[in-house]
Amino acid sequence: MRKIIITAFVILFAALIVIFKIQNEQITDATANTTKIGVLLSGSRSDQNYCQTHYEAIEAIRGKLNLNVVYRENVDSNCEKVLEQLIKNENCQLIVSTSFNFCEDVKKAAEQYPDIYFLQMSGNTYRHNLTSFVGRMYQARYLSGIVAGQKTKTGHIGYVASLPIPEVIQGINAFMLGVKSVNQNACLHVSFANSWTDDKQAKAATELILDRYPIDILTMQTDSNEPCRLADKRGVLIIGSNRDNSAMYPDTYLTACIWKWENYYSHQILSFLQKKFNPSVEFMDLEDDMVGLSPFTPHVSPETRKQVDNAIKKLQSWKFDVFYGPIQDNHGILRVDSDESMSDDEMWNKFNWYVEGVIVEETGPGGA
Incomplete structure (x- = not known):
């Protein structure tokens, strides 16, 4: 009996190694080439506030996913020309929109450029190349x-x-x-x-x-x-x-209500790179670790x-x-x-x- 259990454990362990290896190879294949993405920010990337949280999250995954990131800061709600410039002049393949104010122009761009993909914060719609995400802050x-x-x-x-x-x-x-x-x-x-x-x-x-x-x-x-x-x-x-x-x-300072974008961006952008883009309107909560409190101070x-x-x-x-x-x-x-x-x-x-x-x-x- 003990021998059977040990044998089963060895087989399971070997299977896990194979699965891990396959997943690693898939990630490596997807990130072999540099991918250019654009990020729309309503303020400064160094505002020590909302916009910086997006900037820090994208920078944290930039190397791992082999991304070339083009940031556009202090973008007005009328962002049609900025989107066009990122797509036509910068050749960005994916756009990350970090403000609800950009929703309408992003929606139009997604229809106009069906081969370009979009992630929309606080959006309320989706299509084959557009996914929206909302955090239950x-x-x-x-x-x-x-x-x-x-x-x-x-x-x-x-x-x-x-x-x-x-x-x-x-x-x-x-x-x-x-x-x-x-x-x-x-x-x-x-x-x-x-x-x-x-x-x-x-x-x-x-x-x-x-x-x-x-x-x-x-x-x-x-x-x-x-x-x-x-x-x-x-x-x-x-x-x-x-x-x-x-x-x-x-x-x-006591604490803060904070955004934690890194895991979401990592998953979504990797899915895009692996040609597994999954359009939806996704609500993320405490359990998804997108929102939470910062560590309590003394x-x-x-x-x-x-x-x-x-x-x-x-x-x-x-x-x-x-x-x-x-x-x-x-x-x-x-x-x-x-x-x-x-x-x-x-x-x-x-x-x-x-x-x-x-x-x-x-x-x-x-x-x-």
Whole structure:
């Protein structure tokens, strides 16, 4: 019997070696030649924020996949000419679009150039040469809300947001639901910058709520670093967004809601190189490791870490999600019934209300 088990183990081990060898050869064959790809960024590759997360992820896989990468920075939402230049002049075979604002022009380009392939962040459509991917960042924001709810002493938390669109409102509400799961008495003051990247508008939106209220924790959903800088200057604790910038603010940083693009880009681009491109609209969550929290700093207590770990387990069990009812809005109206949950369409396309405890600054820059 023992001999049979050993023999079976040897056969299994040999089979695994063969499979690994075949996969390695397939990767080597696919990456034997250099492939030119283009990357559209709405800001700078060194913005220490959203755009840099994409840049760092692509750079991390560049050598392994033998890529020649052409970056286009500070691209306007009207990017038709930039796409044409990447395709016709630079001869890029695949385009990575990192902003929802590029969606319409990318969709047109995919139809116009059927032999060029496209990856679209926050897209809502697909075709044979276009795949869209969406990260459920609201799950990470919910977890960061637990951190804020546990840490606040004044009960006043600030949120600097970019634009009053469904995706951003989704993030605000998810954060507040996380706060309320551990602290029923806290409130969330929201100030809109009316821009994703404008530093002056982000600065004004931040100062508005920091000047008005005894806010002791500030978070944000913007690609500007001004909210972090101003909060740190005033000694207000920070929950960052997009990228871990804890090294820049060691005295005030708690954690951040971060993007982790590397695994997704590696898989999708390798599939393209292997001629196995799989078009779809793919939603990625905590379990897929596209979104998450950055490592906690020493300012986060062991008790809070345990509560976050427990919430992660609940989310990964598929028995709970952030927008499970009952949920009331900030006017006392029941929006999600008990034992019901919001659909993706409602969360991503129709969110136009705020949960209980959210106070939107009507007179702020771009106030909703």
